[in-house]
Each structure stands twice: as C-alpha cells, then as structure tokens.
Amino acid sequence: MSEPVGESAAAGAVHVRAPGKINLVLKVGPVSEDGYHPLATVFQAVSLYEDVIATPAEEIEISVTGRQARQVPTDESNLAHRAAALLAEATGISRGVHLQITKNVPTAGGMGGGSADAAAALLACDLLWETGLAREELGHLAAELGADVPFALTGQTALGRGRGDELTPALARGRFHWVLALSEEGLSTPEVFAAWDALPAAGPEDVPAPLEVGEDVMQALVSGDPHRLAGVLVNDLAAAAEQLRPAVGTMLADAVDVGALAAVVSGSGPTVAALAPDHAAALEIAGALRAKQCADEVLVVTSPAPGARLVEPVRESS
Structure with a gap:
C-alpha cells in the first residue's frame, strides 16, 4: 500500500481540497453577553471546493488565485495564514509554509470559503x-479559528x-x-447579525429556547427526498440579508418562479441555494436564472460532499 502523506511531503508539496457549505436550516437566538448569537443549524457540504497547496517556505506566505481572488487578503488576517500559525504554535514547529489558495467558493458569500481555506x-x-x-x-x-472551520474539516452533513x-454528524x-445564485459583492457577517438584531421579531421573547433543529x-435528510427537504429549509437571517441587499429577495423569488422546489439563503448570504428535484431540472433552473440576470453567476452543485482531504499527486505511468 502506498503512503500518500509521506510521498506528498517528500515531493515538497501537499495539495488539500476542502468544501464550501450551505445551511439547510439556520435558527438564531438573541445575542448573548459574550457578543455571540446561539445557533441551531444544519450544515451540508457541497461540491464547490477550495484548493490549498502547501510548500516549504521560510515564513508563512499566502497567495490567492481564482474566484474573487482580489477580495481576499494575503496578510496575517487571512484565515488560512492564522490556521498555519496556530498549528505551528501548537506543535512547536518553527518552519514556514507557502499556501497557494485557489478559490472557487465565493468570498463573503455565506458559504464558508474562508473557513474551507483554513481547514485545508x-x-x-x-x-x-x-x-x-x-x-x-x-x-x-x-x-x-471560527465556527465554520470544524465543519469544513468533516464535511458531509x-x-x-x-x-x-x-x-454532531447527521445521516443524509x-x-x-x-x-447557486452568486453575488460578486459579499455581505459582512457581523453586519447581517446586527441587522437581524434590529429587526422587530428578533427580540428574546420571540425566539424559542433552547434552539433546536426539528425532527x-x-x-427529510434520511429520506433523501428533495421534496421533503424543500419543506423544511429555513434561515432566520434571510430577512436581514435581504434588507441589506434587496437582490437577495429577488434571487429567492426568481428561483422558485423558474422551478426550484425551494430556495434558501446560505449562512449570512448573499448566496442563494435553490433545491432542484434532480440534475436535469437543476440545469434547467440554472439556465432560467441566468436568463433572468438576477445573479452575477449561477452554478450547479451537489451535496453532501466530503470534508478536507488530501488530493493524491498524479502518478506517471511506467
């Protein structure tokens, strides 16, 4: 049996791929004394990935290519940079690393792209x-490093x-x-939560405690039936995201109008995920959304997807 870890390290490069996610359910409680909101959510990883190639370097260095690469910092504020520094500190490593990030998950899109970078x-x-x-x-x-980073490691549901x-792993x-209806301009997660706090329905008396994901x-997940899943999709932050970015409401409405079973905002938005009954229908819905020009980009993906994993080097045939 081959030893992929040793081979990759010996070759001087390690290539890891980690998935973006959507929130099938996102329930939000009132802000706590520590400044955070309690959540009850269902994550599902999708087939849209971040690729990170690590090579030896004297210090921790970041370079970024791909979707919205110009919007991604390459200094110590980058979550992947922080991940490398944290691991080095925790293990007593004094070596550096160059992390080449190729982005496919939208930046500040509510799909955990930065978290996937950190996990990778x-x-x-x-x-x-x-x-x-x-x-x-x-x-x-x-x-x-952040709430979404552990899930990017595990993937699935x-x-x-x-x-x-x-x-807690869930069976799907x-x-x-x-x-996916993507927006070129992202939304700030703190701003979305602040907008949610300001909504009339966001008071403590309006939020059940404790927050739970319903049976x-x-x-619906166990059934594998997209029609059943469509009936339970919900995101408490949708109204706040739509308030900050009215186009989110347009994308939600247009997705259902062109045949999606249901549509939901992922995370804090602005990405909208529209559920299709099958692959053929997804392609038709994507074409119709592109024709409506309600989103900057439209993609078709599947779920669930695996978490962060090593990408094997290509072997040359002998």
Whole structure:
C-alpha cells in the first residue's frame, strides 16, 4: 500500500481540497453577553471546493488565485495564514509554509470559503510538517479559528449548535442537487447579525429556547427526498440579508418562479441555494436564472460532499 502523506511531503508539496457549505436550516437566538448569537443549524457540504497547496517556505506566505481572488487578503488576517500559525504554535514547529489558495467558493458569500481555506491549511500544514495530529486534534484547533472551520474539516452533513462549532454528524441519504445564485459583492457577517438584531421579531421573547433543529428536518435528510427537504429549509437571517441587499429577495423569488422546489439563503448570504428535484431540472433552473440576470453567476452543485482531504499527486505511468 502506498503512503500518500509521506510521498506528498517528500515531493515538497501537499495539495488539500476542502468544501464550501450551505445551511439547510439556520435558527438564531438573541445575542448573548459574550457578543455571540446561539445557533441551531444544519450544515451540508457541497461540491464547490477550495484548493490549498502547501510548500516549504521560510515564513508563512499566502497567495490567492481564482474566484474573487482580489477580495481576499494575503496578510496575517487571512484565515488560512492564522490556521498555519496556530498549528505551528501548537506543535512547536518553527518552519514556514507557502499556501497557494485557489478559490472557487465565493468570498463573503455565506458559504464558508474562508473557513474551507483554513481547514485545508490545517490539514496541508499538518501533512507537510509531519506533525501527525489526529483529526480530532485538528478539529480542536479549527474551533479556535471560527465556527465554520470544524465543519469544513468533516464535511458531509452535521448539526451545529452553540456558535455553530459544536458539531454532531447527521445521516443524509442520497444526493441533493442545488443551483447557486452568486453575488460578486459579499455581505459582512457581523453586519447581517446586527441587522437581524434590529429587526422587530428578533427580540428574546420571540425566539424559542433552547434552539433546536426539528425532527422533521432529520427525517427529510434520511429520506433523501428533495421534496421533503424543500419543506423544511429555513434561515432566520434571510430577512436581514435581504434588507441589506434587496437582490437577495429577488434571487429567492426568481428561483422558485423558474422551478426550484425551494430556495434558501446560505449562512449570512448573499448566496442563494435553490433545491432542484434532480440534475436535469437543476440545469434547467440554472439556465432560467441566468436568463433572468438576477445573479452575477449561477452554478450547479451537489451535496453532501466530503470534508478536507488530501488530493493524491498524479502518478506517471511506467
């Protein structure tokens, strides 16, 4: 049996791929004393990935190409940079790394692109530096970086509680087909939560406690039936995202108008995920949304998808 970790490290480069996500359900509670909102969410990873290639360097360096690359910082504020620095500190590593990030997940789109970068960077640096941390240990470090980072490591489907970082794997059968309506300009997550706080319905008396994901959601996932799943999609932040970006409401309405079973804002937006009954229908819905010109870009993806993983080097035939 081959040893992919050793081969990649010996070759001087490690290539890791991590998925973006959508929130099938996102319930939000009133802001706590620590400044955070309690959440109850269902994450599902989708087939839209961030690629991170780690190579040896004297210091931690970041370069970015791909979708909306110009909007991504390459300094210490980059979440992948922070991930590498955190791993180095935790393991006593004094070496550097160059992280080449190729973006496919939209920036500030509510799909966890930066979190996927961080998860990929954690795994890539762990393999490159041969620190040998278990996935559980990487998960603990991931939680220090942000609520969505642990899920980008695990992928598939999971319930998220607390700040979204307390994960419980969830069973989902079958494959779901989505049409993503993307916006070139992202939304600030803190601004969306602040807008939600200001909504009349966002008061503590209007939010049930504790927040829970309903059994109907879990049954829909287990059934693998997109029609059942369509009936439980919800995002409490949708109204706030639409208030800040009215085009979000247009994308939601247009998606259903052209045949989607349902449409939901992912995370804090502005990305809209429209659920299709099958792949053929997804292609038709995508074409109709492009014709309406309600989004800057329209993509077709599937879910669930695996979490951060090593991409094997191409082997030359002998």
